[in-house]
Amino acid sequence: MHRIPYQELFDTLLRVLQKLGFESERARLCARLFADASRDGVYSHGLNRFPRFVLQIQNGTINIHAEPELVAACGSLERWDGKLGPGPLNAYQCMERAIALSKKHGTGCVALANTTHWMRGGNFGWQAADAGVIGICWTNTLPNLPPWGASDPRVGNNPLIIAVPRPAGHVVLDMAVSQFSYGALASYRMRGELLPVDGGFDTKGQLTRDPAEIEASKRPLPIGYWKGSGLALMLDLVGALLSGGKATHQITSDPDRESYLSQVFIALDPSSVGTPEVAARIADEIIAYFKLPPHSGGEQVRYPGEQVLKIRSENLAKGIPVEPTIWSKVQAM
């Protein structure tokens, strides 16, 4: 595996973004968000996704100069228009705004319409936790998941992020509502492995662990079957209603032009009604119990975000793993 220092990855992304015309500070933040995703092991939405991000700038899907604009506000709830600016920058700014609202009002919610792909959603959960507040955010996506009972994609594989600050290591859930993403299915297929559990339907309509069959049927499973199907719908509904923006059924199914997404950023500040010390103690106790050694050997229980910190530390020490072809491509940009 090829590894490069974080700084080299960041500098390269920064150079390309500046060359594309990004204003200096925005280029720095955008490069950092991509580099952080790779640093934390979310390779699919870090460097590996950068070429498509550049393509979306070149094909006019993303307007690199657009900044989100406040459309309506009522106390701790605000509606913003993303104006098809770069998704990671729009999302970062809206989570910053939700955090600021929560520090003033206890809670803050920013609903963002007309944005583009935010890449790694977890970034914005870590952002809230780093600011000492609970962060909850999600996005809708293009239609790529059949709801339970249907065979054609009518909901999005909408990711939901819930982040809780903890001085000893934030707890951050970053999950999409399908059991396996198409990226994960491709990885299993290329390694010649079956999925560990059923991941979707085969072309005959039977549940299967064969990733290639699911890629062929285009019928991945929502988590919890009917439950994840319902959850996907609710995330789309709440996002579109609050932002006044578009819903999954209105978003192009061409991933190279995915745009007009609706997102929600919620921040809740526990320190506004309690003390950070008590909150930290409660979180530590919950995690300690969750990770109790098992009665019998061989078990491994991980809390959400635990693996991220381990990979982050390893990648900062040894360098960030990169796909040589993608790395060369980005270096040549």
Add this chain to the structure above:
Amino acid sequence: MHRIPYQELFDTLLRVLQKLGFESERARLCARLFADASRDGVYSHGLNRFPRFVLQIQNGTINIHAEPELVAACGSLERWDGKLGPGPLNAYQCMERAIALSKKHGTGCVALANTTHWMRGGNFGWQAADAGVIGICWTNTLPNLPPWGASDPRVGNNPLIIAVPRPAGHVVLDMAVSQFSYGALASYRMRGELLPVDGGFDTKGQLTRDPAEIEASKRPLPIGYWKGSGLALMLDLVGALLSGGKATHQITSDPDRESYLSQVFIALDPSSVGTPEVAARIADEIIAYFKLPPHSGGEQVRYPGEQVLKIRSENLAKGIPVEPTIWSKVQAM
């Protein structure tokens, strides 16, 4: 099946609650919340759960006279102490308060500590939607679900409710984070049926659709395996941190004395940043697309809450189905 009119169910529950010493208005609300659960088809948390509710009053778990008290407030975020009052009343009052906060501030969040079982969580989602706002609420529970990778119960089967108001019929997701509740497992077993999908592990540690095996192993599956396991943990964390109350690991595993629960009630008012007409149109379009007729026959796609409205209408017309033994027991109270 034995059916009784809604009014008769309500009157009977009301009489028992008044006999137990409930103040008149509180008895009416409590009777309504139990009757509404049965009316809407959530029999497990309506009449069927009433005897245990009475037991918890008699064994001192629930204090029928206790009312929640404001502990701390910051703008749109409030922390309340439930003082072990009746769970359904505490939850109703806190959702009312979250709704009121959202009408003033756009968003509202009430975190409730030291409460008792709220019975049917969906009630409080419908309550928010009836008030025209988006409602999100959840509770932690006693430890009854092994997280992914463990065989002993370290998380709760915490239910999450997300409700979106829609004039043509609210959309309300009311889901616990296990694939099947113990109540559902018992129902399948008594009918001699296998589960439609894997629901947990058998006593040899293999995934199974046999409900009796899962009851024996006490290892039901979280939805989405590792994903639902993480979601359960996050709901407990956020609930305990925001309320300053107890977490699942501190709650007795005796269901007859389940208490000191932590709950979160979030209300978001779309009308504060937009118009109800546009919100209704967006919701209608999303539901219409979700329920598109399938390309091939035999499919049935249901949105969350759709079945509730169908059952509600049928039960109001024909009477509420009751288990004769439970109904006799409650009538004799």
